[in-house]
Amino acid sequence: MAGAVDQLVKPGRGRGLLDVYGDRFLLKLLVRKEIKIRYRGSVLGLMWSYVKPLMQFMIYFIALGIFLNLERGTPNYAIYLFSGIVLVNFFTESLSNATRSIVDNRDLIRKIYLPRELFPVATVWVSAAHFLPQLLVLIAACLVVGWTPSIVQILAAVLIFVMVAILATGLGLMFGAVNVYFRDSENIVDMIVMVVTWASPVLYVWTMVQQVMGPWFWVYQLNPMTTAVEVFHWAFWEPTLKANQLVGDTMPPDLLSFWLPVSLIMSVAILFLGQLMFRRLSVHFAQEL
Numbered sequence: 001m002a003g004a005v006d007q008l009v010k011p012g013r014g015r016g017l018l019d020v021y022g023d024r025f026l027l028k029l030l031v032r033k034e035i036k037i038r039y040r041g042s043v044l045g046l047m048w049s050y051v052k053p054l055m056q057f058m059i060y061f062i063a064l065g066i067f068l069n070l071e072r073g074t075p076n077y078a079i080y081l082f083s084g085i086v087l088v089n090f091f092t093e094s095l096s097n098a099t100r101s102i103v104d105n106r107d108l109i110r111k112i113y114l115p116r117e118l119f120p121v122a123t124v125w126v127s128a129a130h131f132l133p134q135l136l137v138l139i140a141a142c143l144v145v146g147w148t149p150s151i152v153q154i155l156a157a158v159l160i161f162v163m164v165a166i167l168a169t170g171l172g173l174m175f176g177a178v179n180v181y182f183r184d185s186e187n188i189v190d191m192i193v194m195v196v197t198w199a200s201p202v203l204y205v206w207t208m209v210q211q212v213m214g215p216w217f218w219v220y221q222l223n224p225m226t227t228a229v230e231v232f233h234w235a236f237w238e239p240t241l242k243a244n245q246l247v248g249d250t251m252p253p254d255l256l257s258f259w260l261p262v263s264l265i266m267s268v269a270i271l272f273l274g275q276l277m278f279r280r281l282s283v284h285f286a287q288e289l
Contacts, residue, residue, distance in 0.1 A: 081202070088197055089134065094127040099186055124168055157232060177281040201233070
């Protein structure tokens with residue numbers, strides 16, 4: 001009897017993200033549910049994962065690459081542009097949906113207790129499912145122009161994907177919890193999403209920023225998504241330049257030796273902070289919802 005009492009846990013308290021790993025089966029069910037709901041009544045279904053980014057790419061490529069003539073100054077600009085778009089889309093979709101995940105699942109949260117972290121994490125997994133077909137399109141396009149990456153570049157791309165997932169999960173936990181109490185969080189995240197698209201070297205090259213900011217360029221580099229996009233360019237765009245004997249400024253100084261470790265540490269710190277805030281605020285989710 002004493003042993004059973006010792007195992008009792010205070011209601012509403014758990015081990016946070018460790019419980020998500022323990023309830024992997026529930027996570028799979030939530031991911032399937034989110035995908036089915038998102039494409040319910042849709043003719044194209046998951047094909048929208050291809051259509052939307054391709055349309056976004058075409059708009060940016062025509063407006064910036066052709067009309068503003070960035071294509072002429074950036075070799076293989078189409079690869080450069082699309083490799084940044086797919087990564088930023090993964091981050092922005094993950095963060096936006098994670099922020100709304102608790103409120104959107106209010107009915108389920110009111111009825112039963114299960115690890116609340118499951119909902120933001122599930123949205124990141126759904127975004128990863130959308131990221132995969134976009135990545136396949138990117139790889140196919142790179143192969144057409146002679147993409148020959150090194151093992152280090154491939155591993156760097158995988159590491160960046162994991163880092164962006166960690167960053168999106170941490171921010172998603174943070175804003176998802178706050179959104180239960182203050183719906184303004186959704187609008188704040190919408191602004192963050194807009195800023196990230198332009199504050200990362202997706203549509204332009206990093207040398208343009210360096211010319212303007214000069215010695216303050218390091219402030220721009222503090223954004224983890226800036227580093228993430230630059231490493232993705234190095235992994236996908238830079239090998240196509242070598243294959244075609246083209247020359248380009250592919251990497252900012254100290255990208256792999258300094259800025260990548262800094263971004264990894266920042267992403268993990270944000271995940272820790274997001275989990276801490278989420279656990280503190282999740283106690284009263286059911287009442288607030």
